[in-house]
Amino acid sequence: MFSYYFLLGVRSLRRNPALTALMVLTLAIGVAASVSTLTILHVMSSNPIPHKSERLLVPVIDNGPLEGYNPNESLRANSNEQMSYIDAANFLKSGQGERRTALYGVSAPIEPDRKDLPVTSSDGIAPSRDFFAMFDVPFLYGQAWSEADDKAGANVVVLSQTLSEKLFGAVDPVGKRIRMFSQEFQVTGVLKPWQPIPKFYRLIGGPGAFSKEDEFMIPFSSAIRNELGHQGSMSCSGRRDPGWQGLLNSECTWIQFFFETRTAAARGELQDYIDSYAAEQRKLGRLKRAAKNNLYDVMEWLEYQKVVGNDSRLSAWLAFGFLLLCLVNTIGLLLAKYSVRAAEVGIRRALGASRREIFHQFLTETAVVGLVGGGLGLILSFGALALIAMQSKQLQVVAHMDWAMLALTFVMALLAALLAGLLPTWRACQVTPALQLKSQ
Amino acid sequence: MEIRPILSALLRSKTGAILVALQVAISLAILTNALHIVNVRQAVSARSSGIADESTVIYTQVRHLAKSDHNAQLAQQKSEYATLAAVSGVTSVAYTNQMPMSRSGSTTSVASDRKQVGNNPGASFYMSPEDLVKTWGLKIIDGRNLKPEEVIEVDADTAPDDLFPKVVLVTKALADKMWPGEASVVGKTLFFGSGEEANATRIVGVIDTLQTQQAQVTERGGWSVIVPMRMTNGYGTNFTMRVEKGQVDRVMKEVETALRTAATSPIIVKVKTVLDDRKERYRADNALAWMLITVSILLLLITASGIVGMASLWVTQRRKQIGVRRALGARRVDILRYFITENFMITSVGVVGGVMLSIGLNQLLVSQLEMAKLPLDYLLIGAGVFWALGVFAVYGPAFRAATISPATATRSA
Numbered sequence: 001m002f003s004y005y006f007l008l009g010v011r012s013l014r015r016n017p018a019l020t021a022l023m024v025l026t027l028a029i030g031v032a033a034s035v036s037t038l039t040i041l042h043v044m045s046s047n048p049i050p051h052k053s054e055r056l057l058v059p060v061i062d063n064g065p066l067e068g069y070n071p072n073e074s075l076r077a078n079s080n081e082q083m084s085y086i087d088a089a090n091f092l093k094s095g096q097g098e099r100r101t102a103l104y105g106v107s108a109p110i111e112p113d114r115k116d117l118p119v120t121s122s123d124g125i126a127p128s129r130d131f132f133a134m135f136d137v138p139f140l141y142g143q144a145w146s147e148a149d150d151k152a153g154a155n156v157v158v159l160s161q162t163l164s165e166k167l168f169g170a171v172d173p174v175g176k177r178i179r180m181f182s183q184e185f186q187v188t189g190v191l192k193p194w195q196p197i198p199k200f201y202r203l204i205g206g207p208g209a210f211s212k213e214d215e216f217m218i219p220f221s222s223a224i225r226n227e228l229g230h231q232g233s234m235s236c237s238g239r240r241d242p243g244w245q246g247l248l249n250s251e252c253t254w255i256q257f258f259f260e261t262r263t264a265a266a267r268g269e270l271q272d273y274i275d276s277y278a279a280e281q282r283k284l285g286r287l288k289r290a291a292k293n294n295l296y297d298v299m300e301w302l303e304y305q306k307v308v309g310n311d312s313r314l315s316a317w318l319a320f321g322f323l324l325l326c327l328v329n330t331i332g333l334l335l336a337k338y339s340v341r342a343a344e345v346g347i348r349r350a351l352g353a354s355r356r357e358i359f360h361q362f363l364t365e366t367a368v369v370g371l372v373g374g375g376l377g378l379i380l381s382f383g384a385l386a387l388i389a390m391q392s393k394q395l396q397v398v399a400h401m402d403w404a405m406l407a408l409t410f411v412m413a414l415l416a417a418l419l420a421g422l423l424p425t426w427r428a429c430q431v432t433p434a435l436q437l438k439s440q
Numbered sequence: 441m442e443i444r445p446i447l448s449a450l451l452r453s454k455t456g457a458i459l460v461a462l463q464v465a466i467s468l469a470i471l472t473n474a475l476h477i478v479n480v481r482q483a484v485s486a487r488s489s490g491i492a493d494e495s496t497v498i499y500t501q502v503r504h505l506a507k508s509d510h511n512a513q514l515a516q517q518k519s520e521y522a523t524l525a526a527v528s529g530v531t532s533v534a535y536t537n538q539m540p541m542s543r544s545g546s547t548t549s550v551a552s553d554r555k556q557v558g559n560n561p562g563a564s565f566y567m568s569p570e571d572l573v574k575t576w577g578l579k580i581i582d583g584r585n586l587k588p589e590e591v592i593e594v595d596a597d598t599a600p601d602d603l604f605p606k607v608v609l610v611t612k613a614l615a616d617k618m619w620p621g622e623a624s625v626v627g628k629t630l631f632f633g634s635g636e637e638a639n640a641t642r643i644v645g646v647i648d649t650l651q652t653q654q655a656q657v658t659e660r661g662g663w664s665v666i667v668p669m670r671m672t673n674g675y676g677t678n679f680t681m682r683v684e685k686g687q688v689d690r691v692m693k694e695v696e697t698a699l700r701t702a703a704t705s706p707i708i709v710k711v712k713t714v715l716d717d718r719k720e721r722y723r724a725d726n727a728l729a730w731m732l733i734t735v736s737i738l739l740l741l742i743t744a745s746g747i748v749g750m751a752s753l754w755v756t757q758r759r760k761q762i763g764v765r766r767a768l769g770a771r772r773v774d775i776l777r778y779f780i781t782e783n784f785m786i787t788s789v790g791v792v793g794g795v796m797l798s799i800g801l802n803q804l805l806v807s808q809l810e811m812a813k814l815p816l817d818y819l820l821i822g823a824g825v826f827w828a829l830g831v832f833a834v835y836g837p838a839f840r841a842a843t844i845s846p847a848t849a850t851r852s853a
Contacts, residue, residue, distance in 0.1 A: 022749065026742055033735065109505050109708050119505060119706045182506055229673075239601045239637050310809040311728050314477070317809075318470055321801075322735055325466045329746040332459040336753040391727045423455070 005361045009368035016337060020369070023333045027373030027420075030326025031413045032380035037312070037319040039385060039405045043398040044210070044308045048196035049135060053298035054264040056134065057097075059274050061087055062291035063251045081305075082204055082235065082253040085224075086286070092128060092220075096273045097259035097266070099134045102220050103127035104255050105206050105231035108180040110167070122163060123231065124216035125202065126223035132158075134260045135201060140164075142174035142189030145219055149188075153225035156218065157185040163215040164190045181226055185218065197397060200298050202256060203305045205232030210394040230254050259295075271295055323412075327420050334369075334424035338362060345428055346436025355429045362425040363418065370417025374410045381409060446782045456750045457786045464790025464826050467743040469797035472822040473805060473814060474732040474739075480812050481729045484657050485722035489540040490611075490650035490664075492577030494714040496683050499539055500524070500695055503676035503708040510595035513672035521570070523702045524679055527694050529687035534575040535670060536680050537567045538653045539714065541721040545653035550665065551631040552618045554638055563614055563663045564652030569593075569670040573609070573647070575682050581612060583626035583645030586668040596673040604632065604639040605667040611647045613662030630665070641667070655721055688713060743826075744833040747787075751779065751837035762841055763849025772842040779838035780831055787830035791823045798822065 013020050047053050063084055083091075088102040106126050109119045131137070132144040141164075145156040157178065164173055164187075177184045191213075198209035227244040232254065240250035261270055274293045281287040296304055345358055353361075382401065389399040450457050491497050502520060517535060524533045538545025549560040566572065569591040573580060590607050608630055610618075615625040622628075625646060631638040650664040683691045692711045699709050755762075762775055798819055805811040 019749070022745055026745070029738055029742070033738075109503065109706075111505065111706060119708055121503070121708050239633070242595075242599050242601075243597045309724075310811070311724060314805065314809050314811065315728065315731060317805075318474060318732070318735060321466060321470045322739060325463060325470070325739065325742060328459055328463050328466065329742050329749075332456065332463070332746050333749050335456065335459070336749055339753065339757070388727075388731075392723050395727070427455075 001357070001360070002364065005364035006368065008361065009365035012365055013368065013372065016340075019333060019337055023330055023337070023369055024373045024376060026326045026329050026333070027370065027413060027417060028376035028380055030323040031374060031377030031409060031416065032384055033319040034316070034323045035377065035381040035405060035409045035412065036384040036388065036399075037316040038408070039381070039401055040388065040395070040398050041308065041312050041316045042405060043197060043400060043402075044312055045302070046197065047299060048198055048200045048302075049298060052136075052260070055098075055261050055266075056298050057259045057261065057267060057270060058296045058301050059083070059091065059257055059259065059270075060294045060296065061274065061278055061287070062289050062293075063087065063253065063287055064289055065251075066288040082233075083255045083257045084251050084253050085248045085255060086251075088255040088257050090277070091257055091259075094273070094277070097270055098262045099130035099260040100258065101128045101131040101134055102255050102257050103131060103201065104220070104223070105202065106218065106223055106228050107231045108216065110163075111179040111182075112167075113179075122215040123207070124214050124218065126218050126220045126228065128220040130260070131201075131217070134258060135196070137194055138192040140190045140192045141172040142187070145188045150219050150221055153219060153221035155183055155185045155222055155226075156188045158189045158191060158217040159187060160191050160213055160215045161193055162213070180216075181228060183226065195397075198302060198307045200302055201258065202232075203301070203307065204256065205234075205254075208394055209302075209305075209307045210397040212393065212397070224248070264297075267295060267297075323416065327416055330369075330417065330420035331423055334366065334421055335427065338424045338428045341428070342431045343436050345431040346433045349431065349433035350437055358429050358431075359425055362428050363421055366417050366421025366425065367414060369421075370414040371410075373417060374413025377413050378406070378409050442778065442781065443785070446778065446785065450782065450785065456754065457789075460747055460750050460783075460786050461790035461793060463743050463746045464787055464830070465793035465797050467739045468791060468794025468822050468826050469801045471736050471739055471825070472794075472798045472818045473801050473811075474736050475822075476802075476814050476818050477811060478729045478732050481722075481725040485718075485725050487651070487655070487661075488649055489655065489714070489718070490576065490578055490647065491540065491714055492579075494718065496685055496688060497576065497680060497714045498683055498688060498692055498695070499536070499678060499680040499712060499714070500699065501676055501678050501708075501710045502699055504703075505706045505708075510593075510598070510672050513677075514593060514670070517670070517672070517677050519702065520677065520699065521679065523698050524681060524695060527691060527698050529684045529691040529694075530681045531684060532571070532575040532682040534568050534570040534572045534680050536572055536678050537671065538564070538678070539680065539717060540564075540651040540653060540664075541655045541714070541717040542653050543717075543721060547652070548632055548665075549634065550614070550618070551634050551638065552628070554631055554635065560634060561614065561617055561663055562660065563610075563665045564650075564654075566650070566664060566666040567669040567671055568666060569668060572666055572680070575680055576650075577682070578650055579648040580609070580645050581648045582624055583609075583643070585609070585645060586666065590668040592669055594669060594671045596671055601637070602639060604641065605669050606641055607644045607668065608641040609645045609647055609666040610643055611650050611662055611664045613649070613659060614664065615643075615646055617659065617663065740825075740829060744829055747783065747830060747833035748837060751783065751834045752840075755779070755837045755841040758841070759844060759849050762844050763846045766844065766846035767850055775842040775844075776838050779834055779841055783830050783834035783838075784827070787827055791826055794826065795819050795823065 049056065060081060061083065092100060092102055103125050105123065107121060107123050109121050111119050129144055129147060129150045140161055144158065145154065149156050167178060168176060173187045174189060176187050178187065193213065195213040199211060203209055234252050234254040236250065236252035240246050240252055259270055261267055274295065278287055278293045348358060385399045385401060389396040504516070521533055521535065524530060546565045547562040548565045550563045551560045573585050586607060586609060590605065592603065592605050594603055610625065610630065619625050619628065625643050628643050629640050630643055631640055633639060649662065651661055652664055655661050696709050696711050700707065765775065798814065802814040806813055
C-alpha cells in the first residue's frame with residue numbers, strides 16, 4: 001500500500017500546483033536557512049582532534065603582579081591566558097606528560113634565489129618538535145626535525161605543501177635550503193594539507209580560529225636563538241628590560257603551551273605538577289598571586305576562548321524561529337489543500353478504508369511534499385553557504401556541508417513536513433462518509 | 441459594526457485563525473528583534489574613527505629584511521618619509537605605529553594617580569613624531585598640538601622603560617573616563633603604568649575623537665593617546681598619508697614603486713586604505729545585518745502568503761454563505777469589509793501575542809547572547825507593519841469574494 005500511497009502523493013503534487021509550489025518553497029526556504037546556519041555552528045563547534053582532545057591540555061598560570069589582583073573576580077579578568085618565556089622554558093624542560101610543546105607565531109619574509117623576484121611574506125609558527133606528534137600532523141615528504149635540532153636551535157624548517165610547491169615546484173625538497181630571516185634554513189619535511197578547524201593550537205592573537213593553514217614551522221628554540229619577534233598578542237604587566245633577553249626574562253606573556261598526557265586520567269598528575277611548580281615559584285618570589293592554576297583540554301579551551309561567537313548562535317536561533325514560522329505556514333497550506341478533498345475521503349471510507357488507512361495515505365502524501373521540499377532546501381542551502389563563504393576568508397573555512405549535515409537536511413525537511421501534516425491529516429480522517437456522500 | 445457576528449463565526453472554526461495569528465506573532469517577534477539588531481550594528485559600523493574624510497587617507501607598512509642599528513633606521517625612516525612626501529598627489533605624510541580599526545597595535549594602561557592600581561583603563565598608544573593630527577585631520581578641542589621639539593627618539597632594543605615622552609594628547613572619551621566632570625584636563629598628569637615605576641606625562645591637548653586600533657563597541661573604543669615619539673624596532677615602519685581626492689588608486693601604486701626604487705636592500709611594502717580597514721573591521725557586522733535583512737524579507741513574504749492562502753480557503757468554503765448574504769441585500773463593500781475586519785481581528789490577536797513574544801525573545805537574546813535591549817518603538821512599528829500587511833494580503837481574496845455573483849453562488853448544489 002505504501003508505494004501506492006507514495007505514487008498518489010507524487011501525483012497529488014500536480015493538483016493545485018500553485019498551492020503545492022508555495023508549500024514546497026516555504027519548507028525549502030525554512031530548511032535551507034536553518035541548515036546553513038547550523039552547518040556553520042556545527043563546524044565552528046566541532047572537535048578538531050576528536051581522538052585525543054581530552055589528553056591535550058593547556059596550562060594557564062597567573063603571573064601578574066600583586067597590585068590589582070582581586071581573588072574574587074572572575075578567572076578571566078585576572079589571568080594571563082598565554083605564558084611567559086620563563087614558564088614555557090621550565091615546562092619544556094620538566095619532562096611532565098607524554099609530550100609537550102611551546103609555540104608562538106612568526107612571520108617570515110622568504111627571499112627567492114632570483115634577485116628580480118619580489119620578497120614574499122609568509123606566516124608560520126615556531127613550535128618544539130613534539131608538536132607534530134602531539135597534533136598528528138601528516139607529512140608528505142620527510143619528517144619533523146630531530147631532538148638534537150630542538151636542543152641546538154638549528155635552522156631547520158618544515159613547509160606546508162602550498163609553500164613548498166610555490167618555492168620548489170611539485171618535487172621532494174627535503175634537504176634543500178630556503179632563505180628567510182636573512183639566514184639559510186634547511187627543509188626537513190613537507191606537510192600534507194593540514195588545517196584543524198577550529199585552529200585550536202593558536203586561538204590567541206593569531207589570525208583566528210578559522211584561518212588558513214600555517215605556511216611553515218621552525219623550531220621554537222631556533223626562533224628564540226634568532227631573536228625572532230612574535231606575531232600575535234603580548235600582555236605585559238610589569239616593567240621589562242629592553243632587548244630580547246629583557247623579554248625572555250620578563251613576565252610578559254606571549255607563548256602558547258600544550259601538554260599531552262598518556263591517558264585522560266593522568267590529568268590529575270599534571271595538575272599536581274603545575275600546582276607544585278606554581279607553589280615553588282611563589283616561594284622563590286617570582287609568582288606573586290595566590291591564584292588557581294588551570295588546565296584546559298581542547299574542548300574546554302575552545303569554550304573558554306569563546307570560539308563560537310554570539311553572532312553565529314544568534315543566526316542559528318533566528319533561523320530556527322524562521323523554520324517554525326515556515327512550519328506553521330505549511331500547516332495552514334496543507335489544511336487548505338486537504339479540506340477540498342473531503343469528498344474523496346468520504347468515498348474511500350464508504351468503500352471500506354479505515355481511518356488508519358486514510359491517515360497513512362495523507363501522511364505519505366505529506367512526506368512526499370517534505371522530500372521535495374528537502375531536495376530543494378538542499379540546493380538552496382548550498383547556495384546560501386556559497387553566499388556566506390564569499391563574505392570572508394574565515395567564513396570560507398567554516399561554510400562547508402558534510403555528510404552529517406546533508407543527512408540532517410533531509411531528515412529535518414521530512415520531519416518538519418510530517419509534523420506540519422499531522423493536524424491536517426487528522427482533520428481529513430474526521431470526515432464522516434455518510435455526510436459527504438449525501439452532499440454529492 | 442459587525443464585529444459580533446464575525447467573532448462568533450471565527451470561534452466556530454478556530455484552527456485557521458489560530459494558525460494565521462501564530463504566524464503573525466512569530467514573524468513579529470523575529471522581525472522586531474532582527475531589525476533592532478540590524479540598526480544597532482549599522483550604528484556601530486557608522487561610528488567615526490576620528491579621521492576626517494577617511495576615503496583620502498592611506499597607509500603603508502615598510503619592512504626591511506636586514507636588521508640595522510638605531511641610527512641607520514632613523515636615517516631610513518627620514519629618507520622614506522621624504523620619498524613618500526615627494527609622490528605627487530600626497531598632501532601630507534606622518535609616521536605612525538598603528539592605525540585605527542586596523543586591529544593590530546599596542547595598548548597601554550594609564551592612570552590619573554600613581555597609587556591607582558587595578559582596573560586602569562587601557563588606552564590605544566599612538567606614536568608619531570610628525571604631525572599625525574594634521575594628516576588625519578583630527579580635531580583638537582582643548583589645549584594645543586604636539587611640537588617637533590617634544591619628540592623623543594627611542595630604540596626599542598636598548599632604551600630603558602623610563603625614556604618616555606613628557607607630553608601627551610588624549611581623546612575626550614579617555615579624559616572623561618579618567619577625570620569625570622572635569623571642565624579641562626589640559627595640564628593634568630597622566631601616568632603610564634602604575635606604582636612607583638609609572639611614567640608621568642603632561643596632557644597638553646584633547647582630541648575630539650580617535651578610535652583605538654580595535655575600535656571596540658564599548659566605551660574602550662574611544663580611549664586613545666598620541667605621544668611625540670619615534671621608535672625603531674629593528675624591522676619596519678608605518679607611514680600614513682593624506683591623498684588628493686580621486687588620486688588614491690594611482691598614489692597607492694606609486695607609493696609602492698617609489699619605496700621599492702628608493703630602497704637599498706630588499707623590502708616588503710604593503711599599502712592599504714583606511715576604508716579597507718573599516719570594511720574588514722565591520723565585515724562580520726555587515727554580514728549579519730544582511731542575513732537578518734534577508735530573513736526579514738522572507739518572513740514578510742511567507743506570512744503574507746500564509747494570510748492569502750487561508751483567506752482564499754475561507755472564501756472558497758464560504759461561497760454559498762456569501763451568495764446568500766448578497767442575495768439578502770449585502771453590498772459588495774459589505775462582503776469586502778467583512779473579510780478585512782475578520783482579518784484585522786485575527787492579525788490583532790497575532791500582534792498582541794507577537795509583542796509579548798518579541799519581549800520574551802529579546803530577553804533571551806539579552807541574557808544568553810549579550811544583545812542589546814529592544815526599545816518600545818520597534819514594537820509599535822512592527823505592529824503597524826503587520827496590520828498593514830494583513831489588510832494588504834487579504835485584500836485580493838476579499839475582493840474575489842465580493843465579486844461572487846449571488847445567483848451562481850446560491851444555485852450550485
